[in-house]
Each structure stands twice: as structure tokens, then as C-alpha cells.
Amino acid sequence: MAGKILITGAQGFVGSNVIQQSDPNCEIHALSRQPGKVHRAGLHWHTVDPSDAAALGKIFERHRPDAVIHAAAMANIDECEAHQALAQSANVGFTQTLANLCRAHGAKMVFCSTDTVFDGEHAPYQESDLPQPINFYARTKVEAEGIVAQLGSKGVIARLALVIGLPLVGQGNSFLAAMIASFKAGRAVTSPTNEVRTPVDVITLARALIELATADHTGIFHLSGNDGLNRFQMGQIIADRLGFDRQLVLPTDSSTMLNRAPRPRDVSLSNAHARANLKTPMRGFEDGLALALHGG
Ligand SMILES: NC(=O)c1ccc[n+]([C@@H]2O[C@H](COP(=O)([O-])OP(=O)(O)OC[C@H]3O[C@@H](n4cnc5c(N)ncnc54)[C@H](OP(=O)(O)O)[C@@H]3O)[C@@H](O)[C@H]2O)c1
Numbered sequence: 001m002a003g004k005i006l007i008t009g010a011q012g013f014v015g016s017n018v019i020q021q022s023d024p025n026c027e028i029h030a031l032s033r034q035p036g037k038v039h040r041a042g043l044h045w046h047t048v049d050p051s052d053a054a055a056l057g058k059i060f061e062r063h064r065p066d067a068v069i070h071a072a073a074m075a076n077i078d079e080c081e082a083h084q085a086l087a088q089s090a091n092v093g094f095t096q097t098l099a100n101l102c103r104a105h106g107a108k109m110v111f112c113s114t115d116t117v118f119d120g121e122h123a124p125y126q127e128s129d130l131p132q133p134i135n136f137y138a139r140t141k142v143e144a145e146g147i148v149a150q151l152g153s154k155g156v157i158a159r160l161a162l163v164i165g166l167p168l169v170g171q172g173n174s175f176l177a178a179m180i181a182s183f184k185a186g187r188a189v190t191s192p193t194n195e196v197r198t199p200v201d202v203i204t205l206a207r208a209l210i211e212l213a214t215a216d217h218t219g220i221f222h223l224s225g226n227d228g229l230n231r232f233q234m235g236q237i238i239a240d241r242l243g244f245d246r247q248l249v250l251p252t253d254s255s256t257m258l259n260r261a262p263r264p265r266d267v268s269l270s271n272a273h274a275r276a277n278l279k280t281p282m283r284g285f286e287d288g289l290a291l292a293l294h295g296g
Pocket residue numbers: 008009010011012013014015031032033034050070071072073074075076086090094112113114115160161162163164171172173174
């Protein structure tokens with residue numbers, strides 16, 4: 001595999017792992033709002049304000065990427081609910097700018113969407129099921145999916161399940177990193193029993209995103225693990241695996257938590273399409289957790 005891939009949100013949890021899993025022969029253009037902190041041959045950092053369409057245009061003109069993996073987003077559900085104009089600009093405006101540039105330059109665009117585009121009442125969800133978002137973050141993702149769909153065969157919508165793994169720069173949006181920090185400090189972690197997901201490990205996810213960007217795939221893909229679990233069950237397995245006391249994981253009902261945007265109940269994704277069409281194998285939770293903890 002070779003070619004030029006542009007990765008947005010490059011210092012985020014998913015973006016940094018995509019860079020780490022990418023082929024060293026591939027030319028990577030990493031877009032971030034901050035100067036790059038990880039360096040290697042073939043990796044080029046571009047510090048850019050996502051709202052600066054002219055600066056983004058210059059990067060496309062100069063480097064002509066074959067594909068874009070768009071991982072940047074305001075990804076915190078509660079922040080999106082509280083700061084809707086910012087979320088709209090980060091999640092929809094930036095996607096529109098990138099889609100315009102991909103169209104103009106003939107580049108493929110792989111967009112990181114989310115399992116939470118669904119309402120959580122009709123799991124397991126197939127790619128053909130209609131999104132019914134119940135919070136503002138998910139609404140921005142559905143709007144952005146519509147923009148990417150307009151790219152036709154040059155657009156890929158990857159709906160990510162909850163991602164398990166460790167960020168390579170900072171903490172990022174990794175609930176595993178936050179959970180480990182709490183366990184190490186002896187702090188209990190409240191984990192909802194009423195939120196079911198099909199978690200995917202970040203290494204499998206990164207490999208699948210690269211495959212979608214570099215091979216001949218188009219349309220919608222659900223990138224999820226093979227197992228449906230609630231967050232309390234996940235917490236207990238993680239505590240066991242890392243040798244912490246599972247009493248540190250406290251069950252809770254998230255619908256009773258105050259100041260929290262609504263979450264869908266069960267957004268288990270069917271990954272049958274990914275399993276049938278991608279070379280990257282999708283994994284069960286414990287298998288994926290082991291890969292994420294020990295690297296790949
Ligand atoms: N983590 C999950 O469980 C999960 C599940 C489903 C879907 N997703 C989606 O997967 C993608 C990657 O998520 P992640 O977990 O890697 O999140 P993350 O760690 O928060 O990384 C997202 C990155 O996006 C960039 N970003 C943040 N706020 C921004 C803003 N206001 N405007 C423009 N860029 C901004 C930042 O990159 P720089 O600092 O490099 O600029 C940030 O590091 C997102 O699209 C997210 O919605 C994640």
C-alpha cells in the first residue's frame with residue numbers, strides 16, 4: 001500500500017492511532033490545531049484552524065492527497081449539547097469544507113461517524129437502517145453523513161462503535177484511559193448498565209479506516225466489535241484484565257444522571273458488512289481489549 005493520506009484530528013485518540021497503524025511507505029499529512037508532537041519519516045504535520053478554508057485549500061493544492069480520513073470532531077456529547085454553534089461548525093462546517101476540497105481534487109473521503117446516530121430502540125442496526133439521533137452531537141453527525149454521501153463513490157461513511165484503547169497523545173476521548181487513571185487513584189467509576197454498545201478496539205478500527213481509504217470501498221460501513229455489552233460489564237472485564245478490584249466499578253442508571261445529554265439505550269451495530277468485505281478482522285471485546293492494551 002502506498003499513496004498519500006490526509007488525516008484530520010491527527011492528535012486525537014483515533015487520529016493518532018490511525019497514524020501509528022499506517023504503512024511507513026505511505027505519505028501521511030496530519031492536520032491538527034496544535035503543532036505535531038510525534039515525528040517519523042513520511043509524516044508531515046500541518047497546524048491549521050479548521051475554519052480556515054483557504055489554508056486547507058492550500059494544503060490540498062500543494063500535497064494532493066489520494067484520500068482523507070476525517071477523524072476530527074467535537075466528540076464529547078455533553079459539550080456538543082451545551083455549545084451547539086461550536087459543535088455545528090466543528091462537526092458539520094469542517095466536514096463540508098473537506099468534502100468540497102475532496103470533490104475539487106478527486107480525493108476519497110472516509111468520514112468517522114458514530115453508532116449514536118441511532119435512537120437505541122431497534123438494535124442491532126444494519127447500514128441500511130435510518131438514523132434517528134436523540135442528541136445534538138448525533139444530529140451533527142447525521143448532517144455530516146449527508147454531506148459525505150453526496151460524494152457518491154468517493155465517499156465512505158464509517159460508523160464507529162464505542163472505541164476502546166489508549167490515546168498516543170494526551171488523553172483524547174478514550175474512556176479506557178480515564179477509567180485506568182481512576183483505578184490507579186483508587187477512585188470508583190460509575191458505569192451505566194442501561195447503555196449497550198458493540199465496542200471496537202482502536203487498533204482494529206485504525207486498520208479498517210486505512211483499508212477503507214486505500215482499497216476500493218464505498219458507502220456505509222459499521223466498524224464495531226462482535227460483542228454487545230453494557231458499560232458496567234465492560235468496566236468489570238477491564239478491571240479484571242488489569243488486575244484492579246472490580247468493586248471499583250459501580251453500576252448506575254445514566255438516565256437518572258443530571259446535566260447529561262440523552263444517550264441511546266442500545267446502539268449495537270451489526271458488523272456483518274465489514275466482516276464480509278474488509279480484510280481487517282473484526283474482534284470480540286476481550287480480544288480487542290488485549291490488542292489495544294498490548295499494541296499491534
Ligand atoms: N472515541 C469514541 O468512542 C468514538 C465513537 C464513535 C465515533 N467517534 C468519532 O471518531 C472521531 C475521532 O474521535 P476521538 O475519539 O479520536 O476524539 P478525540 O480524541 O476528541 O479527537 C478528536 C480530534 O478532533 C479535533 N477537534 C476537537 N475539537 C475540534 C473542533 N472544535 N474543531 C475541529 N477539530 C476539533 C482534535 O484534533 P487536533 O487536536 O489534532 O486538532 C481532537 O483531538 C470523531 O469524529 C468522533 O466523533 C469516536
